[in-house]
Amino acid sequence: MSSLCRLVQRGLLSVRPSCRLFPGQLDVFRAALTVRTASSPSSVNLMYDVFDGKGESTPLVFLHGLFGSKSNFHSIAKSLVQRTGRKVLTVDARNHGNSPHTPELTYEAMASDLKHLLGQLHIDKCVLIGHSMGGKTAMTIALTQPSLVERLVVVDISPAQSTTRTNFRYYIQAMQEMKISSDIPRSTARRMAEDQLRARVKEHSVRQFLLTNLVEQNGHYTWRVNLEAIAAHLEEIMSFPSFNTVYNGPTLFLGGASSAYISSDDYPEIQRLFPSADIQYIPDASHWIHADKPLDFISSIISFLQS
Template structure:
């Protein structure tokens, strides 16, 4: 059953005040962005799973996986659109601290005392930031194909932004014709058909015009920051798994020292035969790894 909100076991959290979420040291972070989300009901009251997608993604990327995991584990599963993505609100700010405060605010809204955060790429860095800022909220952590390290040396995302910003779109076309027109313009920059189709999930019609629903301006303005990670000194000590693609460069041995410094109770695994989008390339292996981490068959 698809729901839009949830009250977990009748427990209310103490709210820090209208529109305010507390960060490290108790400092007010300002008003967070309201996030779009879907909730898949579960049969039990075990800690829910919360999925955070990667750059240019949306909550729909994990919807079929979320349904399967809810059936397998009996848990409630929440899929979330990060700020400036999907149906969530836009903001000119895209720091990991600000995006973490969005998640904290959503947990408060859904009255979740704790959750298990599962984040891919951008969502993985938001998840890590949230665990490091508010460890009492995160029972366990799953980080998918990203680390608390610099990633700009091998990421293709700046090229994708350039291609998407250069696209021109006619408005008197059907949706399929508009997608074909845009895909042809992306082709010289994005050779992989699967990645082009992924980027095209951001093409939507609004008020008779085709537009990108992802806030390209905000992403472009913060790309250098998005490729880094905030500095933390206090580790997150709860169970954590870093799940990398076997053919992906995003988690390598050079990242292990920083992973272990910030996440000392972590394990690092790779799914053979997958690239950066593990959940799309081998969804069953991806779900099996999560279930094994949760101790669920």
């Protein structure tokens, strides 16, 4: 089989049955093909939901955290559309939700995915709001593509190493070890899954969060997140790329007062990379601020947009 046929089979190339290439056109075709195949692995087509506002202001784009999905911000998005009139997008990262699975899971790759999506949607500038892993993706975009970001909100994460503060390795192991019978009701499958997670995942709220990823496929229950890719890249996800650039746009770091993810030790690095950053905390909120204190979270976002 020729290399061109293989590319057609893999969906990297589409051809019309009536299309013919003459010798003089073949070199141009091969050059275009080289560009296409070289760029294909760098970004994936992300799944997203749009909540359309009537206003003309810059749209808000929400990026979820590790093991999350675009649905995490649906109620927040609806409220913000009503209160600000802005269009709001919630996006599934690669290897999460309904977005494609890929072996690579780095902040550079996830930033490339979002840049690709914004280009597809003809969004020249947005307000980026990212939680945890999504916050690090948002910071990466702001530091590498500042013209795309009108304002930046980083939710309960900082541009610092966070490996020592998490139990994600245990969560992954528990999810990988899970075994559930086929062809049983979803409610029964969910109970079985929670029982098996309980040994390694002590917090009820975290178990419920992880269980949002339990899906049924052809009678079998599985996880919709790509556990292999997450496990392979966990150290990179907990870390943050090294940057010598800065983002000078308006920036809000919004932490949970009961969370340790944004500490005073992180302030110098935050100020170095984001000179215009304001750091605020929401009382009695954990790492999942938007779930713990949705009204306070929404109010903080609106105040920041109006500042």
